[in-house]
Amino acid sequence: TEVDFVEMFDHVLDRFEMSKRENIEIVRQLPRVAIYTKVDQDKMTQVLDNIISNAIKYSPEGGTITARCWTIGKKIRISISDQGVGIPKNNLSKIFDRFYRVDKARSRELGGTGLGLAIAKEMIHAHHGDIWAESKWGQGTTIYFTLPYKRIREVGDK
Ligand code: ATP
Ligand code: MG
Numbered sequence: 001t002e003v004d005f006v007e008m009f010d011h012v013l014d015r016f017e018m019s020k021r022e023n024i025e026i027v028r029q030l031p032r033v034a035i036y037t038k039v040d041q042d043k044m045t046q047v048l049d050n051i052i053s054n055a056i057k058y059s060p061e062g063g064t065i066t067a068r069c070w071t072i073g074k075k076i077r078i079s080i081s082d083q084g085v086g087i088p089k090n091n092l093s094k095i096f097d098r099f100y101r102v103d104k105a106r107s108r109e110l111g112g113t114g115l116g117l118a119i120a121k122e123m124i125h126a127h128h129g130d131i132w133a134e135s136k137w138g139q140g141t142t143i144y145f146t147l148p149y150k151r152i153r154e155v156g157d158k
Pocket of ligand 2: 050053054112115116117
């Protein structure tokens, strides 16, 4: 079945908007079109949950999280940026490994098992997409992923 990724993303963000800490802002930059993808909706929801919950977990007080979505060629590209502690350059590729955590002490305090991004990577690859991270230590992190899409529908069209 085809899923409008933009609508699904918007719904996931609505849910985080209600449960997040008050002093964190979530900014959405989503296109006003429907972008249909052939994805398992439950799995994609989990991918988004894992990435957004990290962004919130590692955000400072008063931080802004920016959620973007656009198309490049035949692929939809999603990014989720935060203004958190960031990830040192030489650890960037490892965060998608099972049980890998950058700062063991800090991660233990924050909870979790170190599986969130490994699961996200598995699911994105199973859907023929890519996932990667960009980060500046002390400034913030952006997680990107891509997915093939089937078609775009302009708002107002059928
Ligand atoms: P779990 O997701 O199982 O609850 P986790 O969040 O520690 O635990 P992952 O989501 O796989 O595990 O992330 C792996 C590690 O990558 C984290 O422990 C953290 O060190 C680092 N990391 C992930 N996202 C961010 C982020 N937005 N900012 C800073 N560090 C991050
Ligand atoms: Mg996580």
